[in-house]
């Protein structure tokens with residue numbers, strides 16, 4: 701467990717307000733492009749945190765689009781996260797781009813996307829994933845894997861042609877309230893720049909590391 705003993709310094713980059721775009725989502729898109737270009741694994745993976753009656757909880761999901769200043773994700777509305785977001789839209793998104801010594805944190809409000817957006821995304825999914833969405837009551841206990849596989853076979857037989865989108869599966873849009881860009885620096889003196897809303901625009905402030 702060597703990693704527990706290390707104190708690696710972060711020296712790959714720096715971050716200055718003068719280098720940032722005025723719009724945080726446009727700036728995020730630029731950083732996502734950097735992560736893609738650097739070959740970061742799953743560059744669009746993000747840790748989605750929600751709150752429910754048990755408190756905060758997190759899991760990884762994929763970013764599926766950027767629309768009018770919002771972050772798009774897809775999931776099952778009956779899942780633990782889906783039920784949490786239905787009851788309380790407050791979420792956070794964390795993009796951990798360790799190879800770039802960067803992270804982006806987004807605090808915002810999630811709401812179901814328009815049906816047309818969910819339909820369009822659904823149509824882009826492979827048939828296997830579409831059948832999987834029908835088969836999985838995501839987050840519910842599963843006594844054994846064979847039961848899941850039987851439900852996939854059932855859905856396959858039920859929908860020999862196009863697989864329709866289940867009403868319980870779709871896209872969600874997260875409207876950001878706060879976006880923080882973090883660039884690791886030497887001696888833990890990292891650069892942190894945070895966008896918060898300021899009237900119709902955004903202000904950018906530097907935070908202590």
Ligand SMILES: Cc1cc2nc3c(=O)[nH]c(=O)nc-3n(C[C@H](O)[C@H](O)[C@H](O)COP(=O)(O)O)c2cc1C
Nearest residue numbers: 742745759760761762774775776779780781782839
């Ligand atoms: C890299 C990665 C990407 C994932 N993407 C999604 C996704 O886009 N949507 C989704 O519902 N689950 C996705 N998952 C599975 C979730 O992490 C999670 O296990 C599942 O959604 C159930 O979460 P919940 O019980 O908290 O609702 C992904 C997992 C990983 C590791």
Ligand SMILES: Cc1ncc(COP(=O)(O)O)c(C=O)c1O
Nearest residue numbers: 761762774775776825826829838
């Ligand atoms: C359970 C689940 N749902 C949805 C997704 C979203 O991605 P895709 O539409 O590419 O399957 C993922 C991605 O890993 C996933 O694991």
